[in-house]
Amino acid sequence: MSRSKFYSRIVVDGIPQLDHLDTTITEIPTIFGNTYYTVAEFDIGRIDRISHINYGTSEYWWIICIANNISNPFEELELGRTLIIPSTGDIHEYYRKNKKR
Numbered sequence: 001m002s003r004s005k006f007y008s009r010i011v012v013d014g015i016p017q018l019d020h021l022d023t024t025i026t027e028i029p030t031i032f033g034n035t036y037y038t039v040a041e042f043d044i045g046r047i048d049r050i051s052h053i054n055y056g057t058s059e060y061w062w063i064i065c066i067a068n069n070i071s072n073p074f075e076e077l078e079l080g081r082t083l084i085i086p087s088t089g090d091i092h093e094y095y096r097k098n099k100k101r
Contacts, residue, residue: 032089
């Protein structure tokens with residue numbers, strides 16, 4: 001699942017791009033339940049690592065950011081912070097309902 005599916009595609013100066021001003025990325029509703037993860041010292045600046053630990057892939061880092069209102073994971077991952085980890089069921093439901101066609 002790619003977050004690029006949440007953006008419209010536009011052409012700027014003849015170059016196809018994603019329109020980051022037109023997105024459907026919003027809060028992820030909880031249907032199936034969340035788990036939680038406490039940031040350890042070796043996790044700081046490594047939201048991809050936290051994604052890999054919880055989902056088996058580093059590709060869902062942006063889902064963790066959305067669920068925790070993190071705009072800059074390099075500055076906002078603090079030691080001891082407890083993160084909400086949405087269930088994979090909620091992620092797939094969110095993706096199904098919100099992706100751009």
